[in-house]
Amino acid sequence: MQRIILKSKNRILVMSGILIALGFAGEFLLQNEMLAIAGLGIASILGVLPIAIQAYQALKVKVVSIDVLVTIAVLGAFAIKNLEESAIVTFLFLFGAYLEQRTLNKTRSAIKELTEMAPESALKRQPDGSFLEVDVDEVDVEDVLLVKTGAKVPVDGRVLSGEGYVSEASITGESLPVEKKQGSKVFAGTILENGTLQIVADRVGEDTTFGRIIELVEEAQDAKSEAERFIDRFSKYYTPLVLLLSAFVFALTRNVELSITILVLGCPGALVIGVPVSNVAGIGNGAKNGILLKGSEVIQDFSKVDVMVFDKTGTLTVGHPKVSDHAYFGEDEKETLEYLSSVERESDHPLAKAVVEHIGITDPYKVSETEVMKGGGILAKVEGRQVLVGNLYLMEENQVTFPEKSLEIIHQYERRGDSLVLTSVDGVLESALGVRDQVRPGVKEDLKKLKKLGLKELVLLSGDHQGTVDVVAEELGLTKAFGHMLPEDKSAYIKKLQEEGHVVAFVGDGVNDSPSLALAEIGIAMGSGTDVAIETSDVVLMNGDFGKLPHALGLTKATARNMKQNIAIAVGVVLVLLFSLFFSEWMNMSIGMLVHEASILVVILNGMRLLKFSLFSPKAESERKIMPKESYGT
Structure with missing residues (x-):
């Protein structure tokens, strides 16, 4: 029965709204008190059912949730025959939950779009040489597959024969198609825009680069940052505190309605939802732009970086000396x-x-x-x-x-x-x-953007001779440059920076610099979704486009700001509501619940702004995209 009621929340919401309308029509238009009592009473009972069930489920695991506060408040209002308040509060709470879920689904649009891009079938070569369409789960490593124009590449593999251009936007965020010919690597989830390819499967299913990106983005969106964990702990104690405050006020004033109103106004809904929605939207923006941010903790640390350290070959240079x-x-x-x-x-x-x-x-x-x-x-x-x-x-x-x-x-x-x-x-x-080696096109301007975003030092560490390193550093305007650096020397330098109180990000190729990527607070790998890059770093620029780095830093800073804004909105609304309750005549339970639900929508909509975050102007972005992809390196 509980499952049926919870699944029917939207229907209950509609029925509750109709009954409330009938109740008010009976009271004010028809002057029919019985119709008013029946409409508002049934609406109250129907509306509180899913809320009470959720409250009960929370109490079973020893959590005093927002649902507990609302349930007690509604039952109290019903007990003192304040049916207008009880009906409106349940309706607003359910309506707010409905809007909240719809809006949150939009913030997860990036992972939804990724999932929809996953290939479902493949043309697999049979023993007689023909190709048969099979479910992608039936493809094994070393199977030969046929990919036609407009079709999705079903697996990670290499081209056996044929030529064509493949859109790798699902992997790299890059809109320009990439030429593929015999021996070229292809990735699952990418689209063959023209031509026909026969490919040999190297990785299938969840082991493909695309499958692992989806898994990592899902894990990142579900992971909790320190701020979120703090708010969870805060809510655990805050909600019982509101109950105690309500009881204390009742003991002093014997005013049941005032005590019940405190329960409604003290709900920390916007506070609980504000930080997660910011982080989810930030991670979603990154995923759509070929930037893999591996968790909300990464966002917090990245936003605080003040020193960025770079490898040279394949990072600041194109890697084709x-x-x-x-x-x-x-x-x-x-x-x-x-x-x-x-x-x-x-x-x-x-x-x-x-x-x-x-x-x-x-x-x-x-x-x-x-x-x-x-x-x-x-x-x-x-x-x-x-x-x-x-x-x-x-x-x-x-x-x-x-x-x-x-x-x-x-x-x-x-x-x-x-x-x-x-x-x-x-x-x-x-x-x-x-x-x-040649410096990557546009790197000098990208480094200027990083400085404008607040980085104090840009440091180059390389195994090359000091003269070579100095030439690159001078050309790019780097703060410091050190040559003859072995991997252990790079790690020691990063430790030294950390001991001096700096928050350090290291940018490398994800292969030779694994110790430094792991040691720095933020490890950023330049790569095309290689295994080592994905495993050892906190941030992956999926197509090796250095120009995405300022966007990534700007995005994390914007996400951190957005999170603080949401916390301020949530706390501010609760304080204003409680202040108004004690020091004004106009505040009541219905108005409080309306403002409370509105504050939840405000923090969600504020978080959703991150989905459209862009550091580049449209003109600058278009100019970057017309450069040959090879100029970015791999």
């Missing part, structure tokens, strides 16, 4: 290049890729006993010879011999801002390559 200078000191240049190419093929580092691209096609040697030296480079055995490939620090640590004038050339490269890729064979330096 090219060899700009080269010098060879040995007798056999071809052999040195083949050694170098063989070793660098073992690495996924952007500098290694630039070197392999520069050298071109060679006959690779067999590489054995590879050891990656953090912040230095690679030590390997190639054809029985010891080959070191890395920076100056690696060479000095391994006591490599430098030929005449080689140091002069190396320092010349460093002054130009080049990253060094040095090669030694059996303890003798054989070559030096200068590799230069």
